[in-house]
Amino acid sequence: MSLQVVVNFRVIDESDDWIVVDKPAPLIVHPANLKPEPTLLGGLEQLLAYEIQNGARLGIITRLDRETSGVVLVAKHTQAARELGWIFERRQAKKEYLAIVTGWPEMNAWECAEPIIRAGELGPSDVWVRQVVSPRGRDCVTRFEVERRFKRGEGRFSQIRCFPETGRMHQIRVHLASCGFSIVGDKLYSGDGSEYLEWMATGWTPELQRRLVLPRHALHAACLEVSWLGRSIRWEADLAKDLVEFCAGREISPTPDVVIWSRHD
Numbered sequence: 130m131s132l133q134v135v136v137n138f139r140v141i142d143e144s145d146d147w148i149v150v151d152k153p154a155p156l157i158v159h160p161a162n163l164k165p166e167p168t169l170l171g172g173l174e175q176l177l178a179y180e181i182q183n184g185a186r187l188g189i190i191t192r193l194d195r196e197t198s199g200v201v202l203v204a205k206h207t208q209a210a211r212e213l214g215w216i217f218e219r220r221q222a223k224k225e226y227l228a229i230v231t232g233w234p235e236m237n238a239w240e241c242a243e244p245i246i247r248a249g250e251l252g253p254s255d256v257w258v259r260q261v262v263s264p265r266g267r268d269c270v271t272r273f274e275v276e277r278r279f280k281r282g283e284g285r286f287s288q289i290r291c292f293p294e295t296g297r298m299h300q301i302r303v304h305l306a307s308c309g310f311s312i313v314g315d316k317l318y319s320g321d322g323s324e325y326l327e328w329m330a331t332g333w334t335p336e337l338q339r340r341l342v343l344p345r346h347a348l349h350a351a352c353l354e355v356s357w358l359g360r361s362i363r364w365e366a367d368l369a370k371d372l373v374e375f376c377a378g379r380e381i382s383p384t385p386d387v388v389i390w391s392r393h394d
Contacts, residue, residue: 138172141364146209147190147202148173149353151366154198154345158189173203180205190214191224191353194299196314198369199226199350216355217296223354226291226301227276227368229347229375230310231319233285238274241304245269245297256322260299262307270294271304281378283342286313288376290351301348313375314343347372 139151150169152158158169173187181187188210190202204210216222246266248254260266272292279286287310291301299318305311306318316325319341328337333344349372354363368376 138169139366140176141200141366142362145205146357147204147213148177149364150201150203152193152198152201152350153369154196154371157195158192158201169201177205186210190217191350193350194346194348196345197348197350198372199366200353200364201350202353202355202364213355220294220296221356223352224293224350225352226293227349227351227372228289228291228301228305229313229343229372230287230289230305231284231313232310233278233287234273234275234289234308234310236275238272239308240270240272241308242268242270243304243307245300245303247298254322256317256325258298259317259322259325260297260303262303267297268295269297269300269304271301273305273308277376279376281375286376302346313347314341315346315348316341343371343375345371347375 137153137156141149141151143149150173152169156169157166160168160170170187170189174181177185177187185205186207188204188207190204190210190213191200193199193201202213204213243262244264244266245260246263247257248259248261249257251261251263251265271294274290274292276288276290279288289305289310291305293300302312302315302318306315311319316328324337324341327334338344349369350366351368352363352365354361356362
């Protein structure tokens with residue numbers, strides 16, 4: 130009997146109203162207007178095919194970038210999507226991310242409250258999605274706590290727990306870069322965005338490996354906490370394997386896009 134190959138993800142928790150999964154990188158959440166490729170939404174539609182046939186309507190609540198791994202919350206029907214959306218709009222959800230950054234911050238904890246804006250709104254920009262710190266931007270607040278500092282052959286690195294209090298695009302990546310501690314592997318914010326343009330033109334190369342160290346940005350959605358039906362629920366996803374191996378000093382190879390999904394451990 131043939132084995133069906135779909136996207137890889139792990140179900141953390143599930144109810145009649147929502148499903149919570151641990152998304153790997155570089156899996157994309159929604160279909161993009163590029164070449165056809167597996168998506169988290171497509172994998173969930175296969176997993177929940179029976180429920181969809183009986184009226185379920187999936188809605189992604191917490192969207193992660195392709196290269197960000199970790200917790201994703203998905204509503205199973207319109208009412209749940211509406212109520213969960215209100216929770217996030219009122220900033221009542223608690224989110225925690227883990228980031229591996231270049232350098233050793235002197236402080237063990239700090240807050241960044243720099244407003245951010247799309248670079249293209251300030252002037253010409255070669256990268257449409259790139260954000261920058263600017264007083265003309267929207268309010269944006271992130272708290273940071275250093276969990277560990279370590280060395281590899283490439284230099285000094287730190288593992289930082291990030292607490293975004295707002296939900297702006299790329300805010301953790303922008304704030305860390307503005308503080309002088311860019312996320313390892315971040316093609317958009319390790320420099321001026323030229324690494325991203327080079328990657329788009331040439332793909333992953335030894336030169337990009339030398340400059341960025343990792344083939345994806347080292348950001349992981351570790352925890353999500355919401356209040357649902359009168360009780361607080363907290364979901365967690367352990368740091369992704371490639372980032373664990375990086376912190377342990379091992380060499381990292383690009384992750385395959387397609388593998389087998391597992392519903393439970």
